[in-house]
Amino acid sequence: MRSLPAADPGTPDARGPTRYLLWTARMQAIPLLSGIAFAVLWWLGQALVPMVVGRGIDALTQRDLDGLVTWSAALLGLGALQAWAGIMRHRRAVVVWLTAAYRTVQVTVRQATRLGATLPKRLSTGEVVSVGNSDIGHIGNAMDILVRGIGALVAIAAVTVILITTSPTLGLVVLIGVPLMAVAVGPLLRPLHRRQHAHRELQGDLATRAADIVGGLRVLRGVGGEEVFAGRYREESQKVRRAGVRVASVESLLEGAQILLPGLLIAGVTWLGATFAVRGEISPGSLVSFYGYAVFLISPLRTLTEMADKLTKGHVAARRVIHILNLAPEVQGGLRTAVPAGALTDPDSGVTVRQGVFTALAAGTPEEAIEIADRLGRYRESAATLGDVPLRDIAIEEVRRRVLLADNGARLFAGRLRDELDPAGHDDETVHRALHDACATDIVEALPDGLDAHVAEAGREFSGGQQQRLRLARALLADPEVLILIEPTSAVDAHSEARIAARLAAARAGRTTLVATTSPLVLDRADHVIYVRDGVARAEGPHRDLLSRDADYRATVTRGED
Numbered sequence: 001m002r003s004l005p006a007a008d009p010g011t012p013d014a015r016g017p018t019r020y021l022l023w024t025a026r027m028q029a030i031p032l033l034s035g036i037a038f039a040v041l042w043w044l045g046q047a048l049v050p051m052v053v054g055r056g057i058d059a060l061t062q063r064d065l066d067g068l069v070t071w072s073a074a075l076l077g078l079g080a081l082q083a084w085a086g087i088m089r090h091r092r093a094v095v096v097w098l099t100a101a102y103r104t105v106q107v108t109v110r111q112a113t114r115l116g117a118t119l120p121k122r123l124s125t126g127e128v129v130s131v132g133n134s135d136i137g138h139i140g141n142a143m144d145i146l147v148r149g150i151g152a153l154v155a156i157a158a159v160t161v162i163l164i165t166t167s168p169t170l171g172l173v174v175l176i177g178v179p180l181m182a183v184a185v186g187p188l189l190r191p192l193h194r195r196q197h198a199h200r201e202l203q204g205d206l207a208t209r210a211a212d213i214v215g216g217l218r219v220l221r222g223v224g225g226e227e228v229f230a231g232r233y234r235e236e237s238q239k240v241r242r243a244g245v246r247v248a249s250v251e252s253l254l255e256g257a258q259i260l261l262p263g264l265l266i267a268g269v270t271w272l273g274a275t276f277a278v279r280g281e282i283s284p285g286s287l288v289s290f291y292g293y294a295v296f297l298i299s300p301l302r303t304l305t306e307m308a309d310k311l312t313k314g315h316v317a318a319r320r321v322i323h324i325l326n327l328a329p330e331v332q333g334g335l336r337t338a339v340p341a342g343a344l345t346d347p348d349s350g351v352t353v354r355q356g357v358f359t360a361l362a363a364g365t366p367e368e369a370i371e372i373a374d375r376l377g378r379y380r381e382s383a384a385t386l387g388d389v390p391l392r393d394i395a396i397e398e399v400r401r402r403v404l405l406a407d408n409g410a411r412l413f414a415g416r417l418r419d420e421l422d423p424a425g426h427d428d429e430t431v432h433r434a435l436h437d438a439c440a441t442d443i444v445e446a447l448p449d450g451l452d453a454h455v456a457e458a459g460r461e462f463s464g465g466q467q468q469r470l471r472l473a474r475a476l477l478a479d480p481e482v483l484i485l486i487e488p489t490s491a492v493d494a495h496s497e498a499r500i501a502a503r504l505a506a507a508r509a510g511r512t513t514l515v516a517t518t519s520p521l522v523l524d525r526a527d528h529v530i531y532v533r534d535g536v537a538r539a540e541g542p543h544r545d546l547l548s549r550d551a552d553y554r555a556t557v558t559r560g561e562d
Helices: 017-027 029-045 050-061 064-115 118-122 126-165 167-217 217-223 226-279 284-296 298-325 366-376 397-404 417-421 428-437 440-447 465-480 494-507 545-550 551-557
Strands: 344-346 351-353 358-363 403-408 482-486 512-516 528-533 536-541
Touching: 017 029, 017 064, 017 126, 017 344, 029 050, 029 064, 029 126, 029 284, 029 397, 029 440, 050 064, 050 118, 064 118, 064 126, 064 298, 064 351, 064 428, 126 403, 167 226, 167 298, 167 545, 226 284, 226 298, 284 298, 344 366, 344 482, 358 366, 358 551, 366 403, 366 512, 366 528, 397 403, 397 440, 403 465, 417 428, 417 465, 428 440, 428 465, 428 494, 440 465, 465 482, 528 545, 536 545, 536 551, 545 551
Parallel strands: 358 512, 358 528, 403 482, 482 512
Antiparallel strands: 344 351, 528 536
16 A cells, blocks of 8 residues: 655756656656556557457468467457556556645645745735646646556557568558657647646636635625626636637547547558458458457557647646746745844844843834834844844744744634644643633634634634634744734724733743734733834833823824824
C-alpha cells in the first residue's frame, strides 16, 4: 500500500514548464517505469491477438488440429496477459496521477506559505484556485498518458514489424500512414490550446469575482448592490460559457479526426489486404490478421493524439505552477536566529514598543497604524529593529515565531473549533483561560458540541464580533514573545470591549504587546500610549494624561466629541 502524499515533496525544478514536468516524472520514476512496462505488456498482448487468430484460421483451413490447439492456447494466454497487465497498468497509472497531483499541491501550498502576504498582492484568488481546480489534473494527466502513450508507441512499432515481415507493402502503408495522421491532427492542437488558455483565464477571473462577492455579501446587501454585482457575474459567466463552447468546437473536430483518419487507414489496409488475398499473395488467415491490425491500430493511434493533447495541456498547467513557484516574497529574511529579547522599534515613525509593556498605538487614520504594524511585524521592508538587531537580518522563521501580528483579515478555517483555535494542542485549562480573556466563553458554550463543534469555511456561522473574539483567543493561545493586535475590539459591544480590555491587559502582563486602536476603553488599560499623526509619533504617555494635554489626540479618540 502506497502512502500519499509524500512526506517531503522535494525541491521542484522551476526553470521552465518542461523541466517541471520532467522533475515530476523523475520524482516517481519507479511507479512510472513499472507502469510503462505493464502498459507495453498490455498493448503487446492486444497487438499479437490478430496474428494468433490469423494463424489459428490458417491451421483450421489446413485441418491442422495440433496447430489449432496451440494457437487457441496462445490466444487464451494473451487474454490472461492482457487482463493481468491491464489491472497492474491501471493501478500504476492511478498512483502516478495522484502522486503528480499531490506533489504539485504540496509544492504550491508550501510556496504560498513562504510568500505569505505577497501572494494576494501578486496573484488573484482565481489564479490560485485554478491551480487546485484544474492544473493539478492536467499535470496528473500528463504523467498518466506517458504510461499508455509509450506503450502505444511500442505496440505500433511491433505491429509495423509484423506487417512488414508478412507483407512489405502493407507494412509500409502503416509505417507511412501513422505519422501522416499524427501530422494531420497537429493543426487542430494549437487553436485548441489557445482557446483552452483563454477559457482558463476567464474561469480564474470569474472565480476571483465570485470570491469578492461572497466576501462582501453583507456590505452589498447593506447598500443594495446585490443586483448590480449579480448582473456583472452573469455577464462574465456567459463569457466563460462562450469560451467553453469555442473550446468544445475544436475538441469535437479533434475527436472526429481521431475517428476519421484511422478509419481511412483501416479501409486502405483492408482493401490492399483483400487484393493480395485474391491474388494468392497472402493466406486467408493473414487477411484476417491485417484487418485485425488495422482495427487494433485505432486505439494506439488515438492514444498518441491524446498524448499530444494532454502533454500540451500539462505544459500549459506547469507554466502556471512555475509562475507561482518563481515568485519571490517581498520580505526576505536574514540568517540570524539567536537574537536577545528587547524593544521593538520602528525608526520610520519613531514608535518604540518597550519590552514587557502593554502599549497602545492610537493613529490618526487606520492606514497609518496598519503600516507601522506591518513594519514591526516584518511584512514590509523597513529599518525596524528587535533589540539592537534589524529585523531584516533575522531569519523570517524566527521573526514569525517571536512576533505575531493578528488583524481582522485573519480567517477561521473549516474544521473542529478546538483545532482552529489551538493548533499547538494546549490543555483544556489553558484553552478555556484564553477564551475567558477574549470574552469568547459564551460563544463556545452556545455550541452543541462545544470545542468539538465543526466550523464552516471562514467561520461564517459566527457573527463579525464573535469571529473577532475567537481570533483574539487564538492569538492569546499562541502566546508569542511580541503580540501586535489591530483593532481587536472594533466589532464588539461596549460591555464586551471593556471586559476584553481589562482581561487582555492582565493576560499579557509582563509580555510585549502592541494594540493598534482608538478605543478609549482599551487605551485606558494600556501601560503606555503612543499617538501617531501623519505617520509620525507625536505624543506618548498614559491615556488620561494625553487626553488632558493633547487636543489632537483627544479629538482622535473621542471622534471629535467632548
